[in-house]
Amino acid sequence: MLRCRLLGHRFRFLSEGATMRWYCARGCGAGGAKPYPAAEEARRYARAFDHEDHEDLGRRAPLVGLFPLRLLRALREHRAKRAGTGPGVTPPPR
Structure with missing residues (x-):
């Protein structure tokens, strides 16, 4: 198929x-x-x-076949880090 x-x-x-x-x-x-x-x-x-794994789809995507998905995920993570939200971003100390 x-x-x-x-x-x-x-x-x-x-x-x-x-x-x-x-x-x-x-x-x-x-x-x-x-x-x-x-x-x-x-x-x-x-x-x-x-x-x-729908949540991990862009993280473990095959390099060539789903390259656009990897780029989209990286762009979203970059925007989230710049905004101070999202995974991998720790809030500033109080």
């Missing part, structure tokens, strides 16, 4: 007994499975891997 080649797979994770399974939500057919000694381990790993 072209979208997976350009944007990367969008894996979803689930557990079936002691086996963790994953598949691409875009429907390209990519996926796999890994057995664990206990069902609780499979459930724990599937839950940990099955999340989407």
Whole structure:
């Protein structure tokens, strides 16, 4: 599938007994499975891997593919620092 080649797979994770399974939500057919000694381990790993980082999208973006997103995030952080608000800015002492 072209979208997976350009944007990367969008894996979803689930557990079936002691086996963790994953598949691409875009429907390209990519996926796999890994057995664990206990069902609780499979459930724990599937839950940990099955999340989407919308807050970190610009910070950990691929360098070339999402370069405009990196620039936008850097510009927002620069403006926030100049205004004295935002992450990484400590308020002046009182």
